[in-house]
Amino acid sequence: MTGEPVEILLVEDNPNDEELTLRSLKKNNVSNQIHVVRDGAEALDFLFGKGAYSGRSLRDGPKVILLDLKLPKVDGLEVLRHIKHDAQARKIPVVILTSSKEERDIVESYQLGVNSYIVKPVDFAQFTDAVRQLGLYWMLLNQPPAL
Amino acid sequence: MGTQTSTHQPRQRWFLRSSLLLKQTAFVAVVTIVTGGTLILASEGFARRMVRDEIDQRLLLAATDRQALLQNYIHQQEELVGLVASRTRLRQLVADRAAGKIAPDEFRQQSAQILADARRSAKGFVSISIADPQGTIITATDEMSVGNDYGTDPDFMEGRRKSNLGAPRRVGAAYQSLLTAPVVGNGGQLQAVVIVVLDAQPMADLLAGRAGLGESGETLVGTLRDSTIHLLLPARNAPQLADIPVGRMPAMALAVHGQSGLLHPWDYRDVEVLAAYRPVGYLDWGLVVKIDAAEAYAPLARFRAIVAILEAAIALAGAGLSYLLAKRFTQPILQLADKAATIATGDLTARTGLAHRTDEFGDLARTFDEMAEQIQRHVHRTDALAEASHTFAETARDFEGVLTRVSHRVAELIGDTCIIFLASDDNVWLEPVALYDSDPEVLAFTREVLAAAPVRVDDNTMSGKVFKQNEPLLVPQVSVASLRQITKEEYWPLLDRVASRSLLMVPLRAQGRSIGVLSLARHRPESGAYSEEDLKFATALAERAGMAILNARLYRALEVSNADLERRVADRTAELEAANKELEAFSYSVAHDLRAPLRAMHGFSRLIVEDFAPHLPDEAQRYLHLVQDNAEQMGRLIDDLLTFSRLGRKPLEKQRVRTADLVRQIVSGLQQEHTGREVAITIGDLPDCTADPALLKQVFANLLSNAVKFTRTRNPASIEVTSRVDGSEPIYQVKDNGVGFDMQYAGKLFGVFQRLHRAEEYEGTGVGLAIVQRIIHRHGGRTWAESELDKGATFYFTLGGASHDGGAGRNSAG
Missing domain, CATH: 3.30.450.20 (PAS domain)
Structure with a gap:
């Protein structure tokens, strides 16, 4: 699983949310190069070229990370912490995409340096709209630094 | 204390001086001056009379002499002319x-x-x-x-x-x-x-002689001519004067009428004179010899001056003497007052220093010293009592240590040996817990005896008796023999050794019950017998000691139960903390996990409609929409519930809030909720308050949102946000002209999930007012509502007394 360029890394353990997210992204023509990991540990492996992803480089992406907070093994905040403590990885924009409206989650995420925090709406139309907007913004409007 | 003394004493001294010294001196001076003055007047009158008599005598003599000379001269001249003729x-x-x-x-x-x-x-x-x-x-x-x-x-x-x-x-x-x-x-x-x-x-020369008449002496000779006195020879002081009205020369008038005598008239110069008059004995000639009264009485003036000086000297001497005398009296009084002031400032060691005097002052001084002595003794004892009370109160637990100190102090104050017994828990033994005597030998011996022979309550000892009868015992004079009778034999050596002369025992009481004995004994020959005063002191001390012991015991019991309580509180707290954690974890899960399946339900049912609508019968599509609606409703419920539960956990962050601004902000945010409707929202005069701004905003937002919602059928809708002051706290109110509610359900209004309207009429979760109530309660305020069905509703709330500053920052808004 190396070498394949990835534009969006979706860290999501809920297959339903995954499917809805992917559908929204694709339907809105944001990107087809989306990689999905199902827990925090896998996400870290993917980003830092370890475990199953050994040898993978950040040069191959992703351009943006969509990160859920409630994740098996290593939770989303921990993943965020690792990303933002790494000199290379920290340049990748991280968007928290979660069901949690908890104030402390929002505060801590921003303290760790998250680039955006989005609460997944229950309403699917709203959800689709949110995903579309964030995809457009981060993939098309935002100008990232060179890795 | 020093400055106080220095500011007090001079005033007092001055006061004493003014009252005694000055008064006495002034009195004597006045008496001397009055009597002296009277004496001067009397003596002057006397002297004046003497001088006048003498002058009169001289005048008479001079007048006789001048008459003789004049007569002689006239006869001589007559004879001479006779001889010629x-x-x-x-x-x-x-x-x-x-x-x-x-x-x-x-x-x-x-x-x-x-x-x-x-x-x-x-x-x-x-x-x-x-x-x-x-x-x-x-x-x-x-x-x-x-x-x-x-x-x-x-x-x-x-x-x-x-x-x-x-x-x-x-x-x-x-x-x-x-x-x-x-x-x-x-x-x-x-x-x-x-x-x-x-x-x-x-x-004229013959008459001008003034021998014996002084400087102003003058002899006048006159005759009566045409009803006026005609001076025959010129007057010395007025040579031109010849004819004088009779009235102005009364002496001459008498003389020319042949009379002789003495008179004190005013002369031709209008000067008071002493005069002697007589007829010359030739024709109607009269003769007057006179001398100025001033000159005549001149010696009197000198006499007067001398007497005045003497009088002044006497007055001065009298005043001085009386000052010295008064000082001799006031000096000791001042000294007494001085010492009294010193004692009054708290220096009880001061004494008059006049006790050696044998007079009445000595008596007074001795009484005074005795009084100071008494006060000093009394104060010492009061101090000891206060100190004991203080130490008792301070060291609630270590009362044995305190009792030792107290026994020490008591032994020093009223001597000589002090033992404090406490009854054992089973009330069988009297255990000596504190013991003191300044004589180490006696102390050691007493301790030894007490150790060797413990005191049983029921034994026939004096301390046992005092303990059981709960009455003090004072034996002023003790005979060893009598003591032996009521003392166990093993104490006899102690009795002999210390040879107690006087005994004093008082029970230590707690809540009226004996718990021990304070025992005092005097064995030194110089100590004398215990007095009633000593008994009072010992009783007062025992009373405090008893209370302290009771307190200490209660304190210990309290400590035990306190420790138990603390442990239980800690346990319960831990349990609560655990439960709270669980609850937090639960609500966190709810936040995160409960919404995911809802989203899936909503999302996929929507996808079905989007992707497969043409294949689905209308009924199926309607059902799928219902699924979506319910999922949305469930999502809102969860959001509201989470908000509601968060309110219980989040600490309040109170600050000053400009209420009117806050409400205006909410109102402008609400506009999209009533687009297309005519809604008049009036913001009245709202005072500033102290509250958590985010929460207060939620309160107003919920109430206003409700008002907008329930006025949906009204055109125009009217909503008023106002306040009024009731007592000390302002009451905020949100009033609408909406559908209102039936007051019989008012009790349900603020409950979670309580709804008074059907969901298809007015959407909502039934949590909004519960949130309002919870926020208001957390601020310490109240909330309530008044309404009548179809006639609008008014919601009220307060923010608790401390949340408002009394309207200083009242903010008017229209």
């Missing part, structure tokens, strides 16, 4: 002339010869003339005067009868008298009259 040769010549026997020239020549001789022989004769019986000068020593006519001159008339001295008359600067005498023929017939012009100066 009776000269034989002259008489012959006159007779010859009358008879025409001699030629006029011859007559003049010869007679002038005779007259010149006579003039030479008599002193003071200025000229001598001879007039014929008709008054015409026929011969004279002065040729010029021959032919002059004296016919009408009274002195001439008088001289026709006898020798006569006329009243002096002024002639130029001098005074002259006419001295006349008849020249009688042999037949006795008048032949001529001798007229001598006499220089009156010798007469």
Whole structure:
């Protein structure tokens, strides 16, 4: 699983949310190069070229990370912490995409340096709209630094 | 204390001085001055009388003397003129002339010869003339005067009868008298009259002598002429003065009327004089000898001055003496006052230092010292009691240590040995818990005896008795023999050794019950017997000790139960914390996990509609929409519930809130909720408050959102946000003209999930008002509502007393 360029890394353990997210992204023509990991540990492996992803480089992406907070093994905040403590990885924009409206989650995420925090709406139309907007913004409007 | 003394004492001293020293001195001075003054007046009157009598005497003598001299002089002059007139040769010549026997020239020549001789022989004769019986000068020593006519001159008339001295008359600067005498023929017939012009100066000189009359002495000679006094010789002080009204010369008036005596009139100068008057004894001439009263009484003034000086000296001496005397009295009083002040400032060691005196002050000082002594003793004991109370209160647990200190103090204060017994828990033993005697030997011995023979409550000991009967015992005088009778045998050595002379035992009580005994014994010969006062002191001390012991025991019990309580609180707290954590974890899961399946339900049912709508019957599509609606509703419920539960956990962050601004912000945010409707929202006068701004915003947002929602059927809708002050706290109110509610359900209004309207009429979760209530309760305020079905509703809330500053920042808004 190396070498394949990835534009969006979706860290999501809920297959339903995954499917809805992917559908929204694709339907809105944001990107087809989306990689999905199902827990925090896998996400870290993917980003830092370890475990199953050994040898993978950040040069191959992703351009943006969509990160859920409630994740098996290593939770989303921990993943965020690792990303933002790494000199290379920290340049990748991280968007928290979660069901949690908890104030402390929002505060801590921003303290760790998250680039955006989005609460997944229950309403699917709203959800689709949110995903579309964030995809457009981060993939098309935002100008990232060179890795 | 030092400064206090220095500011107090001088004032007090001054006060004493002013009251005693000054008063006495002033009194004596006044008495001396008054009596001295009276004496001066009396003595002056006396002296004045003496002086006057003496002067009067001298005046009388002088008057008599002057009269004699004047009379003598007049007689002498009369005789002298008589001698001239009776000269034989002259008489012959006159007779010859009358008879025409001699030629006029011859007559003049010869007679002038005779007259010149006579003039030479008599002193003071200025000229001598001879007039014929008709008054015409026929011969004279002065040729010029021959032919002059004296016919009408009274002195001439008088001289026709006898020798006569006329009243002096002024002639130029001098005074002259006419001295006349008849020249009688042999037949006795008048032949001529001798007229001598006499220089009156010798007469004046005669009277001018002032021997014995002092500087102002003067002799006046006068006569009555035409109802006025005519001075015959010039007055010394007014030479031009000749005629004076009678009224102004009363002495002379009396004299010319032939009376003599003494008078103190005002003279011609209007000066007070002392005068003696008498008639000259010649014609109606009167004589007055006078002296100025001022001069007469001059010695009196000196006398007065001396007396005044003497009086002043006496007054001064009296005042001084009385000052010294008063000082001798006030000095000890001041000293006493001084010491009293010192004692009053708290220095009880001060003594008068006058106790050695044998007088009444000594008595007073001794009484005073004794009083100070008593106070000092009393204060010491009170101090000891206070100290004991204080230490008892301070060291609630270590009461044995405190009792040791107290026994020490008591032994020192009322001596000599002090033992404090406490009953054992089973009330069988009296255990000595504190023991003191300043004599280490006695202390050691007592301790030894007590250790060897413990005291049983039921034994027939004095301490046992005091304990059981709960009554103090005072044995002022102890005989060892009697003590032995009521003391267990094993104590006899102690008794003998310490040879107690006086005993004092008081029970230690707690809540009225005996818990021990405070036992005191005096064994030193100099200590004397215990007094009632000692008993009172010991009782008071025992009372405090008893309370302290009770407190200590209660305190210990409390500590045990406290520790238990603390443990239980800790356990419960841990349980609660665990439960809270679980709850938090639960709500976190709810937040995260409960929404995911909802999203899936909503999302996929939507996808079905989107992707497969053409294949689905309408009914199926409707059902799928219902699934979506319910999922959305569930999502809102979860959001509201989470908000609601978060309110319970999040700490309040109170700050000053500009309420009116906050409400305006919400109102503008609400506009999209009522687009297309006519809604008038009025914001009244809202005072600033202190609250958590985010939460307060939620309150207003929920209430306003409700108001907008339930006025949906109204056109126009009217909503008013106002406040009024009720007592100290403002009441905020949100009033609408909406559908309202039935007051019988008012109790349900603020409950979670409580709805008074059907969901299809008015959407909502039924959590909004519960959130409002929870926020208001957390602020310490109240919330309530009033309504009538279909007639609008008013929601009220307060923020608790401390949330408002009394309207200082009232903010008006329209």
